[in-house]
Amino acid sequence: MEKRTYPGKPRDVYLYATCLVDMFHPDAGMDTVALLEREGIRVHFPRDQTCCGQPAYTSGYPEEAREVARKQLDLFPLPWPVVVPSGSCGGMMRHHYPRLFADEPEARAKALALADRVFELSEFLVHVVQVKLTDRGSAETVALHTSCSARREMGTHLTGADLLAQLCNVKLEVHGHESECCGFGGTFSLKQPDISSAMAADKVAAMQATGARGFISADCGCLLNLNHTLEARKEAFRGEHLATFLCRRTGAKP
Amino acid sequence: MNAPLNYVPRSDFKKRTFAATQDPHLRQSFRSAMDFLMAKRQAQFPDQEAFEHLRALGEEVRRYSLSRLPELLEQLEANLTRNGVKVHWAEDAEEANAIFLEISRSHGATRLIKGKSMVSEEIELNHEMAKHGVDCLESDMGEYIVQLDGEKPSHIIMPAIHKTKEQIARLFHEKVPGVDYTDSVDELIQIGRRILRENFRDAHIGVSGVNFAVAETGSLCLVENEGNGRMCTTVPPVHIAITGIEKVVEKLEHVVPLYTLLPRSATGQAITTYFNVISGPRKPGEKDGPKEVHLILLDNGRSQAYADEQLRQTLQCIRCGACMNHCPVYTRIGGHAYGTTYPGPIGEIVSPHMMGLTATHELPFASSLCGACGDVCPVKIPIPDILMRLRREASHEAEPGRPALRGQGAGRNRLVSLAFAAWRTIYSHPGLYRLYAWAASRLNFLTPKSQLGWTASRTPLIPARQTLRDRLKNRA
Amino acid sequence: MSARDNILARLRAAPRSSAPVMPDVAGRLADRYAALRAPEADRFGTFRSAIEAAHAEVHETSGAEWPALVVRLCREKGVAMLACPPAGDLSAALMLEPDAPEIWGYGETMEAVKGRLFDATDAGITRAHGAIAETGTLIAWTGVDEPRSLSLVPPIHFILLDRSRIYADLLQAMTEEGWAGRLPTNLLLISGPSKTADIQQTLAYGAHGPKELIVLVLNPEGVAA
Structure with missing residues (x-):
């Protein structure tokens, strides 16, 4: 993971909500907006945003990914930070866009400039906003799951834990094989259901074994994978998006 | 489940x-x-920074070696030949097996004893030799166990990692004459030792792989813990080593970072029990060592990877x-x-x-x-x-003007390609996407309940009733 | 076209990466080994703890006392037959000791002594060329005076190491001695007795080579054992 220098807290940010938040986790998007606005930041949502391109990129369809990604490059004309409340999508824009356009100098320059101001939500709250949270909830024990790419590319396991540590009544339990993949992997979960299911089953078992009430994640793909696995298993244990959890604990109103 | x-x-x-x-x-x-x-x-590797520093050097050595691969292979061949080692080249498994067979026949050899070599697994040496009446016995403990059970290795470093000691105890009891059931690991290893020692002593040819081949000195380096690799390259009168063409490095000192990384990464050991550097057959006056040493350089598709x-x-x-x-x-x-x-x-x-x-x-x-x-x-x-x-x-099929990989496009699936073409059309046209997202959320009750692999162990994905963009619009 | 020509032609036809620069192995590893290479570093202590951790036995002795020590260890370990290098100096010193085991010198080719070596010899003794502190490693420079199999086939391996011959690390030994220009037919680095963890990751010693490795460190005159 590279060392990154962070800008000061801005007045305005763009929210790149990703297709997953838009269609499957709109609450997490609303909660992200609430958290940022409480810090006095104006949030702008470019209406033409669609998808970061990751599904095609990781499935062996880079040309298709490039066409979709190209559209996202032009969404952020002003030099504001771009906040992404889903880790691996943030990693896609930050680390893979410049490579996707390696052979197109003009687009690559844009991709590099964009990559420089893309921030995963927990990273943004900790390092840019330097947020100070006040816990208003009762005692609660949770586990934390981070997506593999966000963890490796942006250190979200550290920033996620940092935010939870600010909540005085929240206890974070570290589960076994904490850094291991939950088995989502985008289209991997469709193409290799047996392996993916085995990985998801192990992950939910490890988190439940800690005695936590539920788990927190800032990665929508992982959340979908694990929550729908838990639902199919008819278990009450659930994952909650980090933004939603922080709003709930600190009383921010979406 | x-x-x-x-x-x-x-x-x-x-x-x-x-x-x-x-x-x-x-x-x-x-x-x-x-x-x-x-x-x-x-x-x-307790210190991540030190590890990154070391592996950067390991990478540099490997990239440098590959950048000069054809030259280094020629240099290796020249120096091995000077040292008295016979060098053979094989384009594929068939050619490599033919070379093994020819050398075996020239010595009237029917018993080969083999140290651990994944390249020999790659060419299915044991199986091919058996067809011609040449018996090739594995001597690495894990490989021996796997061979005894008619299986293949399940791991490149620990071939029998899928087996429990109880399974191995039953296997020895059933397949090795005169062995009583014991699940003591020490006793099982001593049984293997006893049987294989006789074979080291009496085999006609020893076979090994190569971990690093050093071009400047004409040397073959073998890394191991058990000593069977040394046995195979020391006791039988003929030694045949086989390696992929990519294993060559230029300088002896280039081995240092690679050997520092290899056992630590593989089994978490700072060093293996033996590091065996072979630079030729027995010389006049020496009492032991094979009288003939051969090296087979195998391509088997590596040059295809090299081309890109x-x-x-x-x-x-x-x-x-x-x-x-x-x-x-x-x-x-x-x-x-x-x-x-x-x-x-x-x-x-x-x-x-x-x-x-x-x-x-x-x-x-x-x-x-x-x-x-x-x-x-x-x-x-x-x-x-x-x-x-x-x-x-x-x-995908190969692009015009670019060489196709063997089997290029074999996994092509029209439905998947169509799905991604449709995806591209929708997601690169924001208006279309908004329409699609609006319809998918408003009509979410129409979402199929069976979603290929996803629903094998998960409940179906159903879009929210209202998208984030609609909620933000309503709020404003 | 031969296989050789075809393979080399394919490799040559591949795009070449930008001008390769020879890696500076010595420069890049200097920091890693600096502490161990410092004059005040305890190379012997590092060597000893590393090789003992690998299950070898280490005894400090001297040029005069080692034969008695070997004979005592042979008695304790039940060694009835001990094989020595062809040169004769080690066997001569050992034979002077009372109660020495049966000793034979490896003066003939392996074909001639194979039966005795494999089936009757309990231990072999050799001289180390040197050692490496970092990893607890002995350097065996085999050749006319030292058959390869002497450190391999007998179940116990005694090895004499001159304490002044311990290098900090492999790279130092290799470069200071100029190995690249003078390698023997078989150079060996030995870092413990033969072992395996191939059955359920359980460590067992004496897989195929020696079950016991006994290092006899010869202190220079004036250094107490």
Whole structure:
């Protein structure tokens, strides 16, 4: 993971909500907006945003990914930070866009400039906003799951834990094989259901074994994978998006 | 737990992975073995910065060596020849086996004893020699166990990692005459020692692999703990070594960073018991050592990987196995499910060159791209990037003007291509996307309840009743 | 066209990466080994703890006392037959000791002594060329005076090491001695007795090579054992 220098807290940010938040986790998007606005930041949502391109990129369809990604490059004309409340999508824009356009100098320059101001939500709250949270909830024990790419590319396991540590009544339990993949992997979960299911089953078992009430994640793909696995298993244990959890604990109103 | 997906025809690979994931015994034994190996490796690299520094050097040495591969192979050949080693070249498994057979016949040899060599597994040497009445016995304890049971290795460093000591105890009791059942590991090893010692003593030819070949000195380096590699290269009158063409380095000192990384990454040891540097057959006045040493340089698809600068990085591999030890997929399915000589992440990127994509096009997809393999690779092979590249090559015909990989496009699926074409159209036209998202959310009750692999063990994905963009619009 | 020509032609046809620069192995590893290479570093102590951790036995002795020590250890370990290098100096010193085991010198080719070596010899003794502190490694420079199999086939391996011959690390030994220009037919680095963990990751010693490795460190005159 590279060392990154962070800008000061801005007045305005763009929210790149990703297709997953838009269609499957709109609450997490609303909660992200609430958290940022409480810090006095104006949030702008470019209406033409669609998808970061990751599904095609990781499935062996880079040309298709490039066409979709190209559209996202032009969404952020002003030099504001771009906040992404889903880790691996943030990693896609930050680390893979410049490579996707390696052979197109003009687009690559844009991709590099964009990559420089893309921030995963927990990273943004900790390092840019330097947020100070006040816990208003009762005692609660949770586990934390981070997506593999966000963890490796942006250190979200550290920033996620940092935010939870600010909540005085929240206890974070570290589960076994904490850094291991939950088995989502985008289209991997469709193409290799047996392996993916085995990985998801192990992950939910490890988190439940800690005695936590539920788990927190800032990665929508992982959340979908694990929550729908838990639902199919008819278990009450659930994952909650980090933004939603922080709003709930600190009383921010979406 | 989850039922097989009867409505999608299962490939052999899928059948094997399904069986593996449903086998609690296999799951448990791989989980505990991989946990053990990961912890041991971690203890050898306590300082992440020092590890990054060291593996950057390892990568540099491998990249440098590959950048001069044809020259180094010629230099290696010249220096080995000067040292009295006979050098052979083989384009594929068939040619390599023919060379083994020819050397065996020229000595009237019928008993070969073999040290651990994955390249010999790659060419299925034992099987091919048996067809011609030449018996090739494995002498690495793990390989011996696997051979005794008529199996193949499930891990490149620990071939019998899928077996419990009780299974091995039963195997020895059933297959080795006069052996009583014992599940004491020490006793089992001593049984193996006794049997194999007789074979070291009496075999006609010793066979080994090579970990590093040094061009400037004309030397073959072998890394091992058991001493069977030394036995095979010391006792029989003839030694045949076989290696892939990528294993050459230029300078003897280039071995130092690689050998520093290899055992630490593989088994979490700072060093192996033996590092065996062979620079020729027995010289006049020497009392032992083989009178004849041969080296077979095998291509078998490696030059295809070499032809492409991204895929060439595959050849940086020093075969430590750390990528499989850290792979959540390998941990769930074990080595046999892959159906290849080299399992795990490295197997997924090297096997397509050896076997062609027709036989292996599913392998690059057997990864969640979590990146653990790339993080631990001691020579920094960007395995996830190469997996994505091979996914592309498996799914598309070669572009005009670019050489096709063997089996290029074998995994092409019209429906998938159409789905991604549709996806591109929708997601690169924001107006279309908004319409689609609006319809998918408003009409979410129409979402299919069966969603291919997803719903095998999960409830269906159903869009929210209102998208984020609609909620933000309403708020404003 | 031969296989050789075809393979080399394919490799030559591949795009060449930008001008390769020879890696500076010595420069890049200097920091890693600096502490161990410092004059005040305890190379012997590092060597000893590393090789003992690998299950070898280490005894400090001297040029005068080692034969008695070997004979005592042979008695304790039940060694009835001990094989020595062809040169004769080690066997001569050992034969002077009372109660020495049966000793034979490896003066003939292996073909001639194979039966005795494999089936009747309990231990072999050799001289180390040197050692490596970092990893607890012995350097065996085999050749006319030292058959390769002497450190391999007998179940116990005694090895004499001159304490002044311990290098900090492999790279230092290799470069200071100029190995690249003078390698023997078989150079060996030995870092413990033979071992395996191939059955359920359980460590067992004496897989195929020696079950016991006994290092006899010869202190220079004036250094107490």
